[in-house]
Amino acid sequence: MARKREFDEEVVLETAKNLFWKKGYNAVSTQDLIDAFGISKSSMYGAFKDKKSLFKLALKHYTHNTSEKMIAILNENNSFQQTIHGILQQLVKENMCDAESKGCFMVNTAIELAPHDEEILTIVQQNRKNIIAAISKAIQKGIDVKELSEKNDPEALANYFYTLINGLRVEGKVVKDQKSYDDTLKIALRSIITTTD
Known part of the structure; x- marks a missing residue:
């Protein structure tokens, strides 16, 4: 049985979108993202793999809106x-x-x-x-x-x-x-x- 995530993915994507949008991709560190999300590093990597994968999802989220x-x-x-x-x-x-x-x-x-x-x-x-x-x-x-x-x-x-x-x-x-x-x-x-x- 899949483990239930400890966070709301929509909220995380919205937060990531706003952070990348304001500062740009290169100026945002993985630690910046973790601090903004308030979740563990393992949870972030487990859900989104890496920073670039999360960035692409955030960009897709922006495009949708x-x-x-x-x-x-x-x-x-x-x-x-x-x-x-x-x-x-x-x-x-x-x-x-x-x-x-x-x-x-x-x-x-x-x-x-x-x-x-x-x-x-x-x-x-x-x-x-x-x-x-x-x-x-x-x-x-x-x-x-x-x-x-x-x-x-x-x-x-x-x-x-x-x-x-x-x-x-x-x-x-x-x-x-x-x-x-x-x-x-x-x-x-x-x-x-x-x-x-």
Whole structure:
């Protein structure tokens, strides 16, 4: 019979996510994790194997609560313009409310680890692929229902918005200027060609 764990795995993953997100992978030691969890080293290793395995689970946990939710919103049958505007506004709100200026865990990981870790690079690239595919699909829906002009290139526009999303997340680490964000969003939305243009 399997031994019951002495901790709540969801709580541990949330704690690990926040610690890695705030400090980065390399700045977090195994002892930092154990101290934050309040569990024994043997329990941590028994459940998560090692620091990198735990980091990947924490990154997956973050993706579930960010990228997958964004994709779900994009998959709804709503106006693309309203949907993408809502997503961008939410990112700006998160930037303005982020007192610790953590930015985006996925973007931080891409910068810190992806250039020299093939496994992490694959995770980051798959996340990128999934989001761009969802944006492109939503744009095509907008074209099909004649909300958007056929002059729009779904893949190119999706790449643009993905890059903008990541740019906003990086800005969140250094910028707390609502007007600057508002001006950026206005210009971004002008890149969408509507059927009335």
